[in-house]
Amino acid sequence: MSLYTHHLPEWKREEVEDVKKHIGQFTLVGLVDMHGIPATQLQQIRRNLRGIATIKMTRNTLVLHALAEIGGDLEAIKDYISGNSAMIFTNENPFKLYKLLAKTQTKMAAKAGQIAPEDIVVPKGPTSFKPGPIVGELQQAGIPAAIEAGKVKIKETKTVVKAGGVINAKLATVLAKLDIKPVDVGLMLQAAFYQGSIFEPSTLNIDESVFMGQIAQAATEAFNLSVNAAFPTADTIGAIVTKAAREARSLGIEAPVYEQDLIDAIIGKAYREMAAVKGAIGEN
Missing domain, CATH: 3.90.105.20 (Ribosomal protein L10, N-terminal fragment, domain II)
Incomplete structure (x- = not known):
């Protein structure tokens, strides 16, 4: 996209430079939807985000100018700009930013013509x-x-x-x-650019408890696979050796292999079997 930024009036040029300055100062550049947020709520949101994130409202055309001048992968975020977009800057990761913005949401009465966000x-x-x-x-x-x-x-x-x-x-x-x-009224994250990638809300909207449960389950399954396949790692070697010793002992008792550490268990097994047979045929 070619934009003739050198023909911009001075105040617009200053706005473009300010956007570029913010982009250079933060690791995350995002867009938020400002639609329908009352001024008092927006002021409170700004106070709550102070020291964490900075919101900048300017004309979308000037944002496009700034993105075009910077170029690179960041410019792809332009596709998410809408009529009510504002820019947000932070050094937090996009998942944390999404959670912070979700906390700004409050329930409000519907107005005629609004779209239902859910049933x-x-x-x-x-x-x-x-x-x-x-x-x-x-x-x-x-x-x-x-x-x-x-x-x-x-x-x-x-x-x-x-x-x-x-x-x-x-x-x-x-x-x-x-x-x-x-x-729901509050800042809605439209997209975030972080470490070379664009993150959409659908990617960031995760249930942490479910996600951590899935990680724990995956770790357990990986551990069990390593042990059962006898694939030794620093974390599983102890369990593999214990399992092998237990299986060797069971095999020695069933075989039977008359070895010093097994003889008592073999005799005990034979005694139990004898008692079971005796009980089955009855005692005179």
């Missing part, structure tokens, strides 16, 4: 509403409602919008009255 489900059961126009409002929003024992009750659990669907005005109003807040 929005209205549960069955009584509400706090007294009989009145609310019954009609619920029904118009596709929520089955009736009056029981002087209260408005939702008759069955209902998925009112599937993930990716548009929340209409009537439904947004009803969800707010039901105190259902389906929309």
Whole structure:
């Protein structure tokens, strides 16, 4: 991509240079979606990230200029820029940054026209509403409602919008009255460039407990494979020798091999077998 940056006005040139300066100062360069974040929440997020990450908001075209001038693998992050993108810089790894940004998410009431981030489900059961126009409002929003024992009750659990669907005005109003807040508002990581690679949220969104469990299971299986295959390593040689000694002893007893360390076990085995036979045929 060719951009004629030398024709930029001075203030834009300064912005481009500031973006390039930040990119040079940090090991991770990322993009975050700022859509719908109230100013007060954004201020709090900035305070919480102080000393950990820096957020820079500027025109997307100027970010593109800066990326084009730097070039290299970093320029690929331009494909993730949207109308609400801001830049984020940190020296943390992308997994830690993703977790930090996830903590900035708060649940908020839906607005008309917003996209449902997940299935929005209205549960069955009584509400706090007294009989009145609310019954009609619920029904118009596709929520089955009736009056029981002087209260408005939702008759069955209902998925009112599937993930990716548009929340209409009537439904947004009803969800707010039901105190259902389906929309996550906060910094959403769009992409991160770190150590030569682009990391997307789908890669970074992992359950650490599950991941650590998988590592522990893999380590256990590798250990067992090494022992059973008699492939010695510093960690498994002791278990391999112990297993071999145990199997050699069992073989010596079953054979039987009359060796000093086995004779007592061989006699004990023979005695048990004799007793079993005696018990089977009965005793006079």
